[in-house]
Amino acid sequence: MQGLAGFFQHWADSGGPNFSIVYDQFDRQRFLLGLWTTIELSVASIVLSVVLGLAGAWVLAGPSRAGHAVVRGYVQFFRNTPPLVQLSFFYFAVGGLMPGSHGGGGPLVTGFGWAVISFSLFAGAFNVEIFRSGIEAVPHATVEAAQSLGYRGYGLYRHILVPLGLRICLPALTNNMVNLVKTTTLAYAIGVPDLLYAASQIWSEVLNVREMMIVLLVSYLILVAILVWMMERWERSMAIPGHMA
Amino acid sequence: MLSSAALPATAAAGLLLSCAYAQAASGATDPGVLAALLRWAPIIIGGVLLNIGISILAMALGTVLGVPLGLLLMTRNTVTRAPAWTVMQFFRNTPWLVLLFYVMFLTPYQIEIGGLTIALPAWVKAVIGLALPVGANVAEIVRGGVQSIPGTQWSAAESLGFNTLQTLRMVILPQALRRMLPPWVNLHAVLTMASSLISVVGIQDGLALTKAAVSAEARPELLVPMYLLLLLLFFAYCYPVARLTLVLENRLQRGIA
Numbered sequence: 001m002q003g004l005a006g007f008f009q010h011w012a013d014s015g016g017p018n019f020s021i022v023y024d025q026f027d028r029q030r031f032l033l034g035l036w037t038t039i040e041l042s043v044a045s046i047v048l049s050v051v052l053g054l055a056g057a058w059v060l061a062g063p064s065r066a067g068h069a070v071v072r073g074y075v076q077f078f079r080n081t082p083p084l085v086q087l088s089f090f091y092f093a094v095g096g097l098m099p100g101s102h103g104g105g106g107p108l109v110t111g112f113g114w115a116v117i118s119f120s121l122f123a124g125a126f127n128v129e130i131f132r133s134g135i136e137a138v139p140h141a142t143v144e145a146a147q148s149l150g151y152r153g154y155g156l157y158r159h160i161l162v163p164l165g166l167r168i169c170l171p172a173l174t175n176n177m178v179n180l181v182k183t184t185t186l187a188y189a190i191g192v193p194d195l196l197y198a199a200s201q202i203w204s205e206v207l208n209v210r211e212m213m214i215v216l217l218v219s220y221l222i223l224v225a226i227l228v229w230m231m232e233r234w235e236r237s238m239a240i241p242g243h244m245a
Numbered sequence: 246m247l248s249s250a251a252l253p254a255t256a257a258a259g260l261l262l263s264c265a266y267a268q269a270a271s272g273a274t275d276p277g278v279l280a281a282l283l284r285w286a287p288i289i290i291g292g293v294l295l296n297i298g299i300s301i302l303a304m305a306l307g308t309v310l311g312v313p314l315g316l317l318l319m320t321r322n323t324v325t326r327a328p329a330w331t332v333m334q335f336f337r338n339t340p341w342l343v344l345l346f347y348v349m350f351l352t353p354y355q356i357e358i359g360g361l362t363i364a365l366p367a368w369v370k371a372v373i374g375l376a377l378p379v380g381a382n383v384a385e386i387v388r389g390g391v392q393s394i395p396g397t398q399w400s401a402a403e404s405l406g407f408n409t410l411q412t413l414r415m416v417i418l419p420q421a422l423r424r425m426l427p428p429w430v431n432l433h434a435v436l437t438m439a440s441s442l443i444s445v446v447g448i449q450d451g452l453a454l455t456k457a458a459v460s461a462e463a464r465p466e467l468l469v470p471m472y473l474l475l476l477l478l479f480f481a482y483c484y485p486v487a488r489l490t491l492v493l494e495n496r497l498q499r500g501i502a
Contacts, residue, residue, distance in 0.1 A: 069251075072252075073252060073255060076252055076484065076487075077252075077256070077476075077480065079487070080434070080438075080479070080480050080483040080484045080487055081438065081476045081479050081480050081483065082437075082438040082439070082440075082441040082452075082479055083438065084441045084442060084444070084445070084452060085441050085451075085452055085472070085475055085476055085479060086476070088452060088455075088456070088472065089469075089472040089473070089475075089476060092456070092459070092468060092472065093468040093469045093471075093472040093473075094469070096465055096468050097465065097468060097469065178338065182338075182339070182340040182341065183340070184340075185340040185341075185342040185343060186342065186442075188342065188445065189444075189445045196340075196342065196343060196346075200346075209350050209351065210351065213343075213346070213347050213350070213351070216343050217335075217339055217343060217347070220338070220339055220340055220343060221335070221338055221339065224338045225338075
Protein backbone atom coordinates (compact mmCIF):
# COMPACT_ATOMS: atom_id res chain seq x y z
CA MET A 1 0.00 0.00 0.00
CA GLN A 2 2.86 2.32 0.83
CA GLY A 3 4.47 1.39 -2.45
CA LEU A 4 1.29 2.32 -4.34
CA ALA A 5 1.08 5.71 -2.64
CA GLY A 6 4.77 6.31 -3.27
CA PHE A 7 4.33 5.42 -6.95
CA PHE A 8 1.44 7.89 -7.41
CA GLN A 9 3.31 10.59 -5.53
CA HIS A 10 6.33 10.09 -7.75
CA TRP A 11 4.11 10.06 -10.85
CA ALA A 12 2.56 13.39 -9.84
CA ASP A 13 5.86 14.98 -8.93
CA SER A 14 7.45 14.07 -12.23
CA GLY A 15 4.78 15.88 -14.22
CA GLY A 16 2.36 12.99 -14.74
CA PRO A 17 -1.32 12.84 -13.71
CA ASN A 18 -1.96 13.88 -10.12
CA PHE A 19 -4.13 11.29 -8.35
CA SER A 20 -3.82 12.93 -4.97
CA ILE A 21 -6.51 10.76 -3.39
CA VAL A 22 -4.09 7.82 -3.43
CA TYR A 23 -1.07 9.33 -1.72
CA ASP A 24 -2.60 12.17 0.29
CA GLN A 25 -4.38 10.99 3.43
CA PHE A 26 -6.58 14.09 3.85
CA ASP A 27 -7.84 13.96 0.27
CA ARG A 28 -8.40 10.23 0.50
CA GLN A 29 -10.48 10.62 3.67
CA ARG A 30 -12.56 13.37 2.11
CA PHE A 31 -13.14 11.25 -0.97
CA LEU A 32 -14.11 8.13 1.00
CA LEU A 33 -16.45 10.19 3.20
CA GLY A 34 -18.10 11.58 0.07
CA LEU A 35 -18.42 8.07 -1.35
CA TRP A 36 -20.01 6.83 1.89
CA THR A 37 -22.46 9.76 1.94
CA THR A 38 -23.47 9.00 -1.64
CA ILE A 39 -24.03 5.33 -0.74
CA GLU A 40 -26.09 6.31 2.34
CA LEU A 41 -28.13 8.77 0.26
CA SER A 42 -28.75 6.17 -2.46
CA VAL A 43 -29.75 3.36 -0.08
CA ALA A 44 -32.08 5.58 2.00
CA SER A 45 -33.74 7.04 -1.12
CA ILE A 46 -34.13 3.63 -2.76
CA VAL A 47 -35.76 2.08 0.31
CA LEU A 48 -38.14 5.01 0.90
CA SER A 49 -39.07 5.28 -2.78
CA VAL A 50 -39.92 1.55 -2.94
CA VAL A 51 -42.15 1.96 0.15
CA LEU A 52 -43.84 4.99 -1.44
CA GLY A 53 -44.25 3.10 -4.71
CA LEU A 54 -45.87 0.10 -3.00
CA ALA A 55 -48.19 2.36 -0.98
CA GLY A 56 -49.20 4.33 -4.09
CA ALA A 57 -49.83 1.18 -6.12
CA TRP A 58 -51.91 -0.19 -3.19
CA VAL A 59 -54.11 2.94 -3.26
CA LEU A 60 -54.42 2.72 -7.05
CA ALA A 61 -55.52 -0.92 -6.79
CA GLY A 62 -58.16 -0.02 -4.22
CA PRO A 63 -61.69 1.33 -4.61
CA SER A 64 -61.31 4.90 -3.35
CA ARG A 65 -61.73 7.45 -6.18
CA ALA A 66 -60.35 10.28 -4.05
CA GLY A 67 -57.28 8.18 -3.30
CA HIS A 68 -56.82 7.54 -7.02
CA ALA A 69 -56.97 11.28 -7.72
CA VAL A 70 -54.46 12.11 -5.00
CA VAL A 71 -51.97 9.45 -6.10
CA ARG A 72 -52.32 10.32 -9.79
CA GLY A 73 -51.84 14.00 -8.97
CA TYR A 74 -48.72 13.20 -6.95
CA VAL A 75 -47.31 11.03 -9.75
CA GLN A 76 -47.95 13.55 -12.52
CA PHE A 77 -46.57 16.45 -10.48
CA PHE A 78 -43.33 14.74 -9.49
CA ARG A 79 -42.75 13.20 -12.89
CA ASN A 80 -43.19 16.44 -14.82
CA THR A 81 -41.10 18.84 -12.74
CA PRO A 82 -37.29 19.00 -12.57
CA PRO A 83 -35.82 17.08 -9.61
CA LEU A 84 -33.37 19.92 -8.95
CA VAL A 85 -36.21 22.42 -8.63
CA GLN A 86 -38.08 19.99 -6.36
CA LEU A 87 -34.97 19.64 -4.20
CA SER A 88 -34.52 23.44 -4.07
CA PHE A 89 -38.20 23.84 -3.17
CA PHE A 90 -37.87 21.46 -0.24
CA TYR A 91 -34.52 22.72 1.02
CA PHE A 92 -34.92 26.49 0.52
CA ALA A 93 -38.67 27.11 0.58
CA VAL A 94 -40.00 24.49 3.00
CA GLY A 95 -36.79 24.27 5.01
CA GLY A 96 -36.51 28.04 5.18
CA LEU A 97 -39.93 28.29 6.78
CA MET A 98 -39.40 25.54 9.35
CA PRO A 99 -38.38 26.51 12.87
CA GLY A 100 -34.96 25.60 14.18
CA SER A 101 -34.55 22.74 16.63
CA HIS A 102 -34.75 23.39 20.36
CA GLY A 103 -31.51 24.63 21.85
CA GLY A 104 -30.39 26.17 18.58
CA GLY A 105 -28.53 23.07 17.43
CA GLY A 106 -29.08 23.72 13.75
CA PRO A 107 -32.01 23.16 11.41
CA LEU A 108 -34.69 20.61 12.15
CA VAL A 109 -34.03 18.77 8.89
CA THR A 110 -30.51 18.86 7.46
CA GLY A 111 -29.61 19.08 3.78
CA PHE A 112 -29.08 15.31 3.76
CA GLY A 113 -32.59 14.84 5.15
CA TRP A 114 -34.22 17.07 2.55
CA ALA A 115 -32.25 15.32 -0.17
CA VAL A 116 -33.54 11.92 0.97
CA ILE A 117 -37.12 13.25 1.19
CA SER A 118 -36.97 14.92 -2.22
CA PHE A 119 -35.31 12.00 -4.05
CA SER A 120 -37.67 9.48 -2.42
CA LEU A 121 -40.72 11.46 -3.54
CA PHE A 122 -39.26 11.85 -7.05
CA ALA A 123 -38.34 8.18 -7.49
CA GLY A 124 -41.48 7.08 -5.64
CA ALA A 125 -43.63 8.70 -8.32
CA PHE A 126 -41.92 6.62 -11.01
CA ASN A 127 -42.14 3.52 -8.79
CA VAL A 128 -45.92 3.94 -8.42
CA GLU A 129 -46.23 3.70 -12.21
CA ILE A 130 -43.80 0.76 -12.36
CA PHE A 131 -45.54 -1.23 -9.62
CA ARG A 132 -48.96 -0.41 -11.07
CA SER A 133 -47.93 -1.79 -14.44
CA GLY A 134 -46.44 -4.88 -12.79
CA ILE A 135 -49.58 -5.53 -10.75
CA GLU A 136 -51.84 -5.00 -13.75
CA ALA A 137 -49.76 -7.54 -15.68
CA VAL A 138 -50.67 -10.30 -13.21
CA PRO A 139 -53.12 -12.51 -15.12
CA HIS A 140 -56.70 -11.88 -14.11
CA ALA A 141 -57.32 -15.63 -13.97
CA THR A 142 -54.72 -15.88 -11.19
CA VAL A 143 -56.42 -13.09 -9.25
CA GLU A 144 -59.83 -14.73 -9.65
CA ALA A 145 -58.42 -18.05 -8.49
CA ALA A 146 -57.00 -16.37 -5.40
CA GLN A 147 -60.28 -14.65 -4.70
CA SER A 148 -62.10 -17.96 -4.98
CA LEU A 149 -59.74 -19.27 -2.29
CA GLY A 150 -60.73 -16.43 0.03
CA TYR A 151 -57.94 -13.88 -0.55
CA ARG A 152 -59.12 -10.29 -0.65
CA GLY A 153 -57.95 -6.77 0.13
CA TYR A 154 -54.56 -6.52 1.81
CA GLY A 155 -53.99 -10.31 1.85
CA LEU A 156 -54.53 -10.49 -1.91
CA TYR A 157 -52.17 -7.54 -2.42
CA ARG A 158 -49.43 -8.85 -0.16
CA HIS A 159 -49.47 -12.58 -1.02
CA ILE A 160 -50.49 -12.62 -4.69
CA LEU A 161 -50.26 -9.28 -6.49
CA VAL A 162 -46.98 -7.94 -5.10
CA PRO A 163 -44.89 -11.13 -5.41
CA LEU A 164 -45.99 -11.82 -8.98
CA GLY A 165 -46.12 -8.18 -10.07
CA LEU A 166 -42.67 -7.44 -8.60
CA ARG A 167 -41.06 -10.20 -10.64
CA ILE A 168 -42.63 -8.79 -13.81
CA CYS A 169 -41.56 -5.20 -13.27
CA LEU A 170 -38.07 -5.89 -11.88
CA PRO A 171 -36.12 -4.69 -14.97
CA ALA A 172 -37.96 -1.36 -14.98
CA LEU A 173 -37.40 -1.08 -11.22
CA THR A 174 -33.66 -1.69 -11.68
CA ASN A 175 -33.59 1.02 -14.35
CA ASN A 176 -35.31 3.44 -11.99
CA MET A 177 -32.86 2.65 -9.19
CA VAL A 178 -29.91 3.32 -11.50
CA ASN A 179 -31.49 6.67 -12.36
CA LEU A 180 -31.91 7.39 -8.66
CA VAL A 181 -28.22 6.73 -7.97
CA LYS A 182 -27.35 9.12 -10.79
CA THR A 183 -29.83 11.69 -9.45
CA THR A 184 -28.14 11.74 -6.02
CA THR A 185 -25.45 13.96 -7.55
CA LEU A 186 -28.00 16.78 -7.39
CA ALA A 187 -27.42 16.93 -3.64
CA TYR A 188 -24.25 18.85 -4.56
CA ALA A 189 -26.46 21.87 -5.23
CA ILE A 190 -27.60 22.08 -1.62
CA GLY A 191 -24.20 21.45 -0.12
CA VAL A 192 -24.58 17.83 0.95
CA PRO A 193 -21.03 16.42 1.11
CA ASP A 194 -21.53 13.66 -1.44
CA LEU A 195 -19.01 12.22 -3.89
CA LEU A 196 -19.26 15.06 -6.42
CA TYR A 197 -18.91 17.65 -3.66
CA ALA A 198 -15.83 15.93 -2.22
CA ALA A 199 -14.28 15.68 -5.68
CA SER A 200 -14.97 19.35 -6.40
CA GLN A 201 -13.37 20.33 -3.10
CA ILE A 202 -10.29 18.26 -3.92
CA TRP A 203 -9.92 19.59 -7.42
CA SER A 204 -10.36 23.21 -6.42
CA GLU A 205 -7.53 22.76 -3.93
CA VAL A 206 -5.08 20.50 -5.75
CA LEU A 207 -6.06 21.71 -9.25
CA ASN A 208 -6.30 18.21 -10.72
CA VAL A 209 -9.68 18.55 -12.42
CA ARG A 210 -8.97 16.05 -15.21
CA GLU A 211 -7.81 13.31 -12.86
CA MET A 212 -10.67 13.82 -10.39
CA MET A 213 -13.17 13.77 -13.24
CA ILE A 214 -11.82 10.39 -14.35
CA VAL A 215 -12.00 9.11 -10.77
CA LEU A 216 -15.58 10.41 -10.47
CA LEU A 217 -16.71 8.80 -13.71
CA VAL A 218 -15.13 5.46 -12.80
CA SER A 219 -16.61 5.60 -9.27
CA TYR A 220 -20.13 6.16 -10.52
CA LEU A 221 -19.75 3.45 -13.14
CA ILE A 222 -18.62 1.04 -10.41
CA LEU A 223 -21.50 2.05 -8.10
CA VAL A 224 -24.05 1.55 -10.87
CA ALA A 225 -22.45 -1.76 -11.88
CA ILE A 226 -22.61 -3.05 -8.28
CA LEU A 227 -26.27 -2.03 -8.00
CA VAL A 228 -27.18 -3.70 -11.31
CA TRP A 229 -25.28 -6.84 -10.32
CA MET A 230 -27.10 -7.05 -6.96
CA MET A 231 -30.48 -6.55 -8.62
CA GLU A 232 -29.73 -9.20 -11.25
CA ARG A 233 -28.67 -11.68 -8.57
CA TRP A 234 -31.87 -10.97 -6.68
CA GLU A 235 -33.90 -11.36 -9.88
CA ARG A 236 -32.29 -14.72 -10.60
CA SER A 237 -32.82 -15.98 -7.03
CA MET A 238 -36.48 -14.91 -7.15
CA ALA A 239 -37.26 -16.37 -10.56
CA ILE A 240 -40.06 -18.93 -10.49
CA PRO A 241 -39.00 -21.85 -12.70
CA GLY A 242 -41.25 -22.12 -15.72
CA HIS A 243 -43.31 -19.06 -14.78
CA MET A 244 -41.94 -16.58 -17.30
CA ALA A 245 -39.97 -16.95 -20.48
CA MET B 246 -57.64 8.71 -16.27
CA LEU B 247 -57.40 12.10 -14.69
CA SER B 248 -59.12 14.71 -16.85
CA SER B 249 -56.61 16.97 -18.54
CA ALA B 250 -57.99 20.13 -16.96
CA ALA B 251 -58.21 18.92 -13.37
CA LEU B 252 -54.50 18.67 -12.66
CA PRO B 253 -53.42 22.12 -13.94
CA ALA B 254 -56.46 23.63 -12.19
CA THR B 255 -55.42 21.95 -8.93
CA ALA B 256 -51.86 23.18 -9.37
CA ALA B 257 -52.96 26.77 -10.03
CA ALA B 258 -55.30 26.58 -7.03
CA GLY B 259 -52.37 25.39 -4.92
CA LEU B 260 -50.27 28.34 -6.05
CA LEU B 261 -53.06 30.81 -5.22
CA LEU B 262 -53.55 29.18 -1.84
CA SER B 263 -49.85 29.55 -1.02
CA CYS B 264 -50.05 33.20 -2.13
CA ALA B 265 -52.98 33.76 0.21
CA TYR B 266 -51.09 32.15 3.06
CA ALA B 267 -48.02 34.27 2.30
CA GLN B 268 -50.15 37.42 2.14
CA ALA B 269 -51.49 36.67 5.59
CA ALA B 270 -47.92 36.22 6.84
CA SER B 271 -46.50 39.40 5.29
CA GLY B 272 -46.24 42.75 7.04
CA ALA B 273 -48.79 45.59 6.71
CA THR B 274 -46.51 47.84 4.67
CA ASP B 275 -45.06 45.16 2.39
CA PRO B 276 -46.28 45.17 -1.22
CA GLY B 277 -48.77 42.44 -2.02
CA VAL B 278 -47.57 38.90 -2.67
CA LEU B 279 -49.32 38.67 -6.03
CA ALA B 280 -47.81 42.01 -7.07
CA ALA B 281 -44.33 40.76 -6.14
CA LEU B 282 -44.89 37.53 -8.09
CA LEU B 283 -46.16 39.42 -11.15
CA ARG B 284 -43.16 41.73 -11.02
CA TRP B 285 -40.69 38.85 -11.07
CA ALA B 286 -42.70 36.53 -13.31
CA PRO B 287 -41.42 37.90 -16.66
CA ILE B 288 -37.80 37.35 -15.62
CA ILE B 289 -38.49 33.85 -14.32
CA ILE B 290 -40.49 32.98 -17.44
CA GLY B 291 -37.52 34.20 -19.48
CA GLY B 292 -35.29 31.87 -17.51
CA VAL B 293 -37.59 28.91 -18.12
CA LEU B 294 -37.62 29.79 -21.83
CA LEU B 295 -33.82 29.63 -21.71
CA ASN B 296 -34.13 26.15 -20.19
CA ILE B 297 -36.51 25.08 -22.96
CA GLY B 298 -34.30 26.63 -25.65
CA ILE B 299 -31.20 24.87 -24.36
CA SER B 300 -33.07 21.58 -24.15
CA ILE B 301 -34.28 21.92 -27.76
CA LEU B 302 -30.74 22.67 -28.97
CA ALA B 303 -29.27 19.83 -26.91
CA MET B 304 -31.96 17.49 -28.26
CA ALA B 305 -31.07 18.45 -31.83
CA LEU B 306 -27.34 18.01 -31.25
CA GLY B 307 -27.92 14.79 -29.32
CA THR B 308 -30.05 13.35 -32.12
CA VAL B 309 -27.37 14.25 -34.70
CA LEU B 310 -24.77 12.47 -32.53
CA GLY B 311 -26.98 9.59 -31.48
CA VAL B 312 -28.40 8.35 -34.79
CA PRO B 313 -25.00 7.35 -36.28
CA LEU B 314 -24.08 5.77 -32.94
CA GLY B 315 -27.34 3.80 -32.98
CA LEU B 316 -26.71 2.60 -36.52
CA LEU B 317 -23.19 1.57 -35.49
CA LEU B 318 -24.69 -0.45 -32.62
CA MET B 319 -26.53 -2.62 -35.11
CA THR B 320 -23.66 -3.52 -37.39
CA ARG B 321 -22.73 -7.18 -37.50
CA ASN B 322 -19.00 -6.45 -37.27
CA THR B 323 -17.74 -6.57 -33.66
CA VAL B 324 -14.97 -4.08 -34.45
CA THR B 325 -17.56 -1.34 -35.02
CA ARG B 326 -20.19 -2.58 -32.60
CA ALA B 327 -18.12 -3.05 -29.42
CA PRO B 328 -16.70 0.50 -29.19
CA ALA B 329 -20.15 1.92 -30.00
CA TRP B 330 -21.68 -0.22 -27.22
CA THR B 331 -18.97 0.90 -24.76
CA VAL B 332 -19.49 4.58 -25.58
CA MET B 333 -23.27 4.23 -25.26
CA GLN B 334 -23.11 2.40 -21.89
CA PHE B 335 -20.59 4.94 -20.61
CA PHE B 336 -22.71 7.97 -21.42
CA ARG B 337 -25.95 6.33 -20.27
CA ASN B 338 -24.64 5.25 -16.88
CA THR B 339 -22.88 8.41 -15.72
CA PRO B 340 -24.76 11.13 -13.88
CA TRP B 341 -25.72 14.00 -16.16
CA LEU B 342 -24.34 16.56 -13.69
CA VAL B 343 -20.90 14.93 -13.73
CA LEU B 344 -20.87 14.97 -17.55
CA LEU B 345 -21.95 18.61 -17.50
CA PHE B 346 -19.12 19.48 -15.10
CA TYR B 347 -16.73 17.54 -17.30
CA VAL B 348 -17.63 19.49 -20.41
CA MET B 349 -17.84 22.86 -18.64
CA PHE B 350 -14.42 22.47 -17.04
CA LEU B 351 -12.52 20.77 -19.79
CA THR B 352 -13.65 22.60 -22.96
CA PRO B 353 -11.65 25.69 -23.79
CA TYR B 354 -13.01 29.21 -23.57
CA GLN B 355 -12.46 29.75 -27.22
CA ILE B 356 -11.45 27.69 -30.21
CA GLU B 357 -9.34 28.83 -33.10
CA ILE B 358 -10.11 27.59 -36.59
CA GLY B 359 -7.72 28.93 -39.16
CA GLY B 360 -7.24 32.54 -38.14
CA LEU B 361 -10.74 32.85 -36.65
CA THR B 362 -11.22 32.86 -32.87
CA ILE B 363 -14.65 31.67 -31.79
CA ALA B 364 -15.56 32.27 -28.17
CA LEU B 365 -17.57 29.50 -26.52
CA PRO B 366 -20.09 31.04 -24.13
CA ALA B 367 -21.27 29.04 -21.17
CA TRP B 368 -24.60 28.07 -22.69
CA VAL B 369 -22.90 26.49 -25.72
CA LYS B 370 -20.83 24.34 -23.38
CA ALA B 371 -24.01 23.44 -21.49
CA VAL B 372 -25.69 22.38 -24.76
CA ILE B 373 -22.71 20.15 -25.58
CA GLY B 374 -22.63 18.74 -22.04
CA LEU B 375 -26.34 17.87 -22.13
CA ALA B 376 -26.18 16.54 -25.70
CA LEU B 377 -23.76 13.75 -24.74
CA PRO B 378 -26.11 11.63 -22.58
CA VAL B 379 -28.99 12.53 -24.92
CA GLY B 380 -27.00 11.11 -27.82
CA ALA B 381 -26.44 7.84 -25.96
CA ASN B 382 -30.15 7.55 -25.19
CA VAL B 383 -31.06 8.39 -28.80
CA ALA B 384 -28.70 5.63 -29.95
CA GLU B 385 -30.55 3.17 -27.71
CA ILE B 386 -33.91 4.42 -29.03
CA VAL B 387 -32.75 4.02 -32.63
CA ARG B 388 -31.44 0.53 -31.94
CA GLY B 389 -34.68 -0.45 -30.19
CA GLY B 390 -36.81 1.02 -32.96
CA VAL B 391 -35.02 -0.70 -35.82
CA GLN B 392 -34.74 -4.03 -33.99
CA SER B 393 -38.47 -4.00 -33.23
CA ILE B 394 -39.27 -4.25 -36.94
CA PRO B 395 -40.03 -7.95 -37.56
CA GLY B 396 -37.37 -9.94 -39.38
CA THR B 397 -39.96 -10.87 -41.97
CA GLN B 398 -39.71 -7.33 -43.38
CA TRP B 399 -36.00 -7.85 -43.97
CA SER B 400 -36.59 -11.26 -45.60
CA ALA B 401 -39.35 -9.90 -47.83
CA ALA B 402 -37.15 -6.98 -48.95
CA GLU B 403 -34.27 -9.35 -49.63
CA SER B 404 -36.52 -11.57 -51.72
CA LEU B 405 -37.52 -8.54 -53.77
CA GLY B 406 -33.90 -7.72 -54.53
CA PHE B 407 -33.21 -4.80 -52.12
CA ASN B 408 -29.70 -4.55 -50.75
CA THR B 409 -29.09 -3.68 -47.07
CA LEU B 410 -28.88 0.08 -47.55
CA GLN B 411 -31.99 0.19 -49.75
CA THR B 412 -33.89 -1.98 -47.26
CA LEU B 413 -32.95 0.35 -44.42
CA ARG B 414 -33.81 3.46 -46.35
CA MET B 415 -37.06 2.44 -48.04
CA VAL B 416 -38.56 -0.32 -45.88
CA ILE B 417 -37.22 -0.34 -42.30
CA LEU B 418 -36.57 3.27 -41.35
CA PRO B 419 -39.98 4.67 -42.39
CA GLN B 420 -41.65 2.11 -40.12
CA ALA B 421 -39.05 2.39 -37.36
CA LEU B 422 -39.25 6.19 -37.20
CA ARG B 423 -42.90 5.99 -36.16
CA ARG B 424 -41.97 3.61 -33.33
CA MET B 425 -39.05 5.78 -32.22
CA LEU B 426 -41.17 8.91 -31.91
CA PRO B 427 -42.83 8.36 -28.46
CA PRO B 428 -39.61 7.51 -26.58
CA TRP B 429 -37.85 10.36 -28.39
CA VAL B 430 -40.49 12.88 -27.29
CA ASN B 431 -40.30 11.39 -23.78
CA LEU B 432 -36.53 11.91 -23.83
CA HIS B 433 -37.13 15.56 -24.68
CA ALA B 434 -39.32 15.91 -21.58
CA VAL B 435 -36.61 14.27 -19.44
CA LEU B 436 -34.01 16.58 -20.98
CA THR B 437 -36.08 19.70 -20.25
CA MET B 438 -36.25 18.67 -16.62
CA ALA B 439 -32.53 17.93 -16.59
CA SER B 440 -31.80 21.33 -18.15
CA SER B 441 -32.26 22.93 -14.74
CA LEU B 442 -28.85 21.39 -13.92
CA ILE B 443 -27.24 24.28 -15.78
CA SER B 444 -28.00 26.53 -12.80
CA VAL B 445 -25.43 24.51 -10.82
CA VAL B 446 -22.68 25.42 -13.29
CA GLY B 447 -23.50 29.10 -13.16
CA ILE B 448 -25.86 29.79 -16.06
CA GLN B 449 -28.72 32.15 -15.20
CA ASP B 450 -31.63 29.87 -16.00
CA GLY B 451 -35.08 29.69 -14.39
CA LEU B 452 -33.87 28.23 -11.08
CA ALA B 453 -30.92 30.65 -10.72
CA LEU B 454 -33.18 33.63 -11.50
CA THR B 455 -35.77 32.43 -8.97
CA LYS B 456 -33.07 32.21 -6.31
CA ALA B 457 -31.90 35.71 -7.25
CA ALA B 458 -35.46 37.03 -7.09
CA VAL B 459 -36.02 35.49 -3.68
CA SER B 460 -32.82 36.97 -2.27
CA ALA B 461 -33.61 40.36 -3.84
CA GLU B 462 -37.03 40.48 -2.22
CA ALA B 463 -35.63 39.30 1.13
CA ARG B 464 -39.10 38.28 2.36
CA PRO B 465 -39.23 34.69 3.70
CA GLU B 466 -42.97 34.39 3.08
CA LEU B 467 -42.31 34.71 -0.68
CA LEU B 468 -40.15 31.56 -0.73
CA VAL B 469 -42.95 29.04 -1.21
CA PRO B 470 -44.97 31.00 -3.84
CA MET B 471 -41.87 31.79 -5.92
CA TYR B 472 -40.61 28.20 -5.99
CA LEU B 473 -44.14 26.92 -6.62
CA LEU B 474 -44.39 29.35 -9.55
CA LEU B 475 -41.17 27.94 -11.00
CA LEU B 476 -42.38 24.36 -10.50
CA LEU B 477 -45.67 25.20 -12.22
CA LEU B 478 -43.90 26.84 -15.17
CA PHE B 479 -41.88 23.68 -15.77
CA PHE B 480 -45.00 21.58 -15.24
CA ALA B 481 -46.87 23.71 -17.79
CA TYR B 482 -44.32 22.68 -20.43
CA CYS B 483 -43.52 19.10 -19.47
CA TYR B 484 -47.05 17.83 -18.73
CA PRO B 485 -48.38 18.55 -22.27
CA VAL B 486 -45.24 16.94 -23.70
CA ALA B 487 -45.88 13.84 -21.57
CA ARG B 488 -49.51 13.75 -22.75
CA LEU B 489 -48.27 14.10 -26.34
CA THR B 490 -46.14 11.00 -25.78
CA LEU B 491 -49.23 9.08 -24.64
CA VAL B 492 -51.27 10.29 -27.64
CA LEU B 493 -48.47 9.28 -30.03
CA GLU B 494 -48.22 5.84 -28.41
CA ASN B 495 -51.97 5.28 -28.69
CA ARG B 496 -52.04 6.39 -32.31
CA LEU B 497 -49.15 4.06 -32.99
CA GLN B 498 -50.97 1.17 -31.35
CA ARG B 499 -53.94 1.71 -33.63
CA GLY B 500 -51.68 1.84 -36.68
CA ILE B 501 -50.11 -1.55 -36.07
CA ALA B 502 -52.15 -4.71 -36.48
